[in-house]
Amino acid sequence: MELRGKRAIVIGERDGVSGAAIEACLKSAGAEVLYVTTQCFV
Amino acid sequence: MDLDGQGEIKQLVERLGREGVVAILGAVTPEGVRMAAETLMHGDPSYAGPLAGVALGIPSYHILEPAIARQVDPALYERELALTASVVDIAQLVKPLEQLRAGRG
Numbered sequence: 039m040e041l042r043g044k045r046a047i048v049i050g051e052r053d054g055v056s057g058a059a060i061e062a063c064l065k066s067a068g069a070e071v072l073y074v075t076t077q078c079f080v
Numbered sequence: 081m082d083l084d085g086q087g088e089i090k091q092l093v094e095r096l097g098r099e100g101v102v103a104i105l106g107a108v109t110p111e112g113v114r115m116a117a118e119t120l121m122h123g124d125p126s127y128a129g130p131l132a133g134v135a136l137g138i139p140s141y142h143i144l145e146p147a148i149a150r151q152v153d154p155a156l157y158e159r160e161l162a163l164t165a166s167v168v169d170i171a172q173l174v175k176p177l178e179q180l181r182a183g184r185g
């Protein structure tokens with residue numbers, strides 16, 4: 039699946055990869071980020 | 081996935097459509113990955129949130145999946161993903177996503 043041109047919903051996790059980190063990575067690959075959250079299960 | 085997030089995503093997809101929309105996950109347990117992906121594909125499996133009974137049909141991928149991670153800028157990968165990638169079982173995280181995307185989940 040090529041990220042370039044895709045519109046992304048980002049569901050990060052505090053104890054994993056955060057939403058902000060995923061957002062930066064996706065933008066570097068040419069995706070548009072529509073929504074970002076970082077979940078916390080504590 | 082928390083209930084507020086479900087509501088926001090539902091509204092977003094209703095407003096913008098789902099053409100070309102994918103979800104990218106960052107959870108590091110297979111259960112966490114599966115729950116988020118199932119909610120976005122078939123609806124909230126706990127029937128507690130706004131996506132209960134709402135099948136958005138959005139496919140989910142993990143940011144650490146090799147096919148996804150290799151598209152990320154290498155410097156960003158090193159800074160944001162490499163450490164986590166070194167300590168989790170990526171194949172275990174990706175397995176439920178592949179099943180859902182193939183219509184087997």
